[in-house]
Amino acid sequence: xxxxxxxxxxxxxxxxxxxxxxxxxxxxxxxxxxxxxxxxxxxxxxxxxxxxxxxxxxxxxxxxxxxxxxxxxxxxxxxxxxxxxxxxxxxxxxxxxxxxxxxxxxxxxxxxxxxxxxxxxxxxxxxxxxxxxxxxxxxxxxxxxxxxxxxxxxxxxxxxxxxxxxxxxxxxxxxxxxxxxxxxxxxxxxxxxxxxxxxxxxxxxxxxxxxxxxxxxxxxxxxxxxxxxxxxxxxxxxxxxxxxxxxxxxxxxxxxxxxxxxxxx
Amino acid sequence: xxxxxxxxxxxxxxxxxxxxxxxxxxxxxxxxxxxxxxxxxxxxxxxxxxxxxxxxxxxxxxxxxxxxxxxxxxxxxxxxxxxxxxxxxxxxxxxxxxxxxxxxxxxxxxxxxxxxxxxxxxxxxxxxxxxxxxxxxxxxxxxxxxxxxxxxxxxxxxxxxxxxxxxxxxxxxxxxxxxxxxxxxxxxxxxxxxxxxxxxxxxxxxxxxxxxxxxxxxxxxxxxxxxxxxxxxxxxxxxxxxxxxxxxxxxxxxxxxxxxxxxxxxxxxxxxxxxxxxxxxxxxxx
Numbered sequence: 093x094x095x096x097x098x099x100x101x102x103x104x105x106x107x108x109x110x111x112x113x114x115x116x117x118x119x120x121x122x123x124x125x126x127x128x129x130x131x132x133x134x135x136x137x138x139x140x141x142x143x144x145x146x147x148x149x150x151x152x153x154x155x156x157x158x159x160x161x162x163x164x165x166x167x168x169x170x171x172x173x174x175x176x177x178x179x180x181x182x183x184x185x186x187x188x189x190x191x192x193x194x195x196x197x198x199x200x201x202x203x204x205x206x207x208x209x210x211x212x213x214x215x216x217x218x219x220x221x222x223x224x225x226x227x228x229x230x231x232x233x234x235x236x237x238x239x240x241x242x243x244x245x246x247x248x249x250x251x252x253x254x255x256x257x258x259x260x261x262x263x264x265x266x267x268x269x270x271x272x273x274x275x276x277x278x279x280x281x282x283x284x285x286x287x288x289x290x291x292x293x294x295x296x297x298x299x300x301x302x303x304x305x306x307x308x309x310x311x312x313x314x315x316x317x318x319x320x321x322x323x324x325x326x327x328x329x330x331x332x333x334x335x336x337x338x339x340x341x342x343x344x345x346x347x348x349x350x351x352x353x354x355x356x357x
Numbered sequence: 358x359x360x361x362x363x364x365x366x367x368x369x370x371x372x373x374x375x376x377x378x379x380x381x382x383x384x385x386x387x388x389x390x391x392x393x394x395x396x397x398x399x400x401x402x403x404x405x406x407x408x409x410x411x412x413x414x415x416x417x418x419x420x421x422x423x424x425x426x427x428x429x430x431x432x433x434x435x436x437x438x439x440x441x442x443x444x445x446x447x448x449x450x451x452x453x454x455x456x457x458x459x460x461x462x463x464x465x466x467x468x469x470x471x472x473x474x475x476x477x478x479x480x481x482x483x484x485x486x487x488x489x490x491x492x493x494x495x496x497x498x499x500x501x502x503x504x505x506x507x508x509x510x511x512x513x514x515x516x517x518x519x520x521x522x523x524x525x526x527x528x529x530x531x532x533x534x535x536x537x538x539x540x541x542x543x544x545x546x547x548x549x550x551x552x553x554x555x556x557x558x559x560x561x562x563x564x565x566x567x568x569x570x571x572x573x574x575x576x577x578x579x580x581x582x583x584x585x586x587x588x589x590x591x592x593x594x595x596x597x598x599x600x601x602x603x604x605x606x607x608x609x610x611x612x613x614x615x616x617x618x619x620x621x622x623x624x625x626x627x628x629x630x631x632x633x634x635x636x637x638x639x640x641x642x643x
Contacts, residue, residue: 272449277440277518298451301500
């Protein structure tokens with residue numbers, strides 16, 4: 093159950109997408125997300141989806157793997173769909189008591205759902221094809237210019253690295269604690285909301301204690317290896333833009349142009 | 358309450374790129390009152406196997422019978438299994454969460470729906486069985502206790518559920534030698550007093566040899582060897598291939614045998630080896 097969350101997971105591979113500079117991928121993903129909000133009709137989504145599936149095909153990440161991550165956020169998508177479906181005014185298609193479905197509502201609901209799905213798949217491609225360490229390196233480099241105005245770019249990147257690094261550890265820890273308490277007869281599946289909330293205490297308290305213990309060990313291990321912040325720190329693997337990144341940039345510009353053009357169809 | 362495991366198989370995330378066979382085909386039986394030792398290196402499927410025994414994991418295929426009742430056909434109530442089969446995880450002290458020792462140990466019995474009076478009795482008995490003074494520690498926070506004491510309290514939390522089968526996953530991991538000895542003696546005492554089936558995992562071959570009636574050796578999701586400790590530990594080469602060793606006392610006896618062909622010993626524990634050496638020296642004096 094808890095293992096099935098693929099959000100933020102890395103899928104090992106050596107495809108052209110994997111080899112791109114992390115900075116290229118971060119910027120491309122950001123542009124892609126912005127463009128999803130620029131789109132005002134289904135033609136735009138068609139272009140976006142075509143581009144997205146082309147990238148997925150090149151990356152060689154199995155579709156099954158990508159969609160498994162989607163199931164975790166299915167509820168959010170369903171909720172957005174329903175909200176839009178019933179809340180938009182317009183030509184009435186169906187009416188029952190206080191529930192009304194309009195033509196505009198139906199279109200809007202589909203529009204939003206498609207946008208969300210494309211958004212989630214698109215951003216998961218970034219993490220699926222980029223090692224967490226590359227991702228944070230790229231982010232640190234991108235944020236570097238802002239350190240002149242006092243933004244602690246190295247610290248932000250380090251915090252992200254640590255957070256990403258410990259997601260699987262904490263998941264495993266949670267899984268273990270849940271099982272240990274289940275073995276003691278704890279029941280997490282029945283009762284009303286308040287009862288269920290209370291049932292979480294036997295998981296949350298040990299999880300907090302573990303997190304502090306892990307954090308303390310990590311801090312000690314970092315200090316033992318003379319970590320003292322970002323200033324003057326060099327990297328073992330410098331990241332460089334390559335020819336592939338130039339190709340990606342050109343494709344990105346074409347994509348951008350296509351999306352903007354789609355607004356006028 | 359005998360256990361019978363038949364053709365158990367378990368596959369992690371089937372159909373996904375990270376699909377792994379944790380247990381491929383495992384069958385074994387445990388008779389009433391037996392102590393079963395389980396060995397195998399990390400990732401051999403030991404922990405996964407143990408978690409099947411109280412229904413925390415559902416097998417991909419195969420059956421498990423406890424006291425003749427099939428627990429894998431989906432018809433049994435989970436609380437019934439958990440009442441019968443107590444499972445103590447590795448580093449059980451990390452599962453403590455209550456404000457006082459008394460409340461923490463009572464968590465299991467409370468989940469089983471025991472009444473206040475029965476609960477108090479069980480909790481006191483369990484804490485005393487693990488060798489702690491109940492009146493002294495019952496109102497202390499479990500987080501104030503020492504490492505060894507925390508582990509005892511956590512084990513008491515499972516014993517208080519009055520299981521008929523007790524499973525311990527590496528009960529002595531990460532303890533200093535004296536706490537290690539104490540926990541081992543405690544495990545033995547719990548078994549003898551409660552008259553239960555005891556299953557325990559350990560990387561310490563000396564513990565396995567001194568405690569168990571029967572041993573199974575897990576390797577890559579299968580049972581590679583099984584039998585009495587003497588039978589299993591007579592296969593030193595096979596064990597070495599799997600990255601496992603022999604009890605130190607057995608190693609010493611084998612070493613002496615290789616230098617002194619007339620020395621005979623089937624000893625597995627330090628005391629037995631010492632007795633065999635003494636006898637050998639007396640017989641061959643002069």
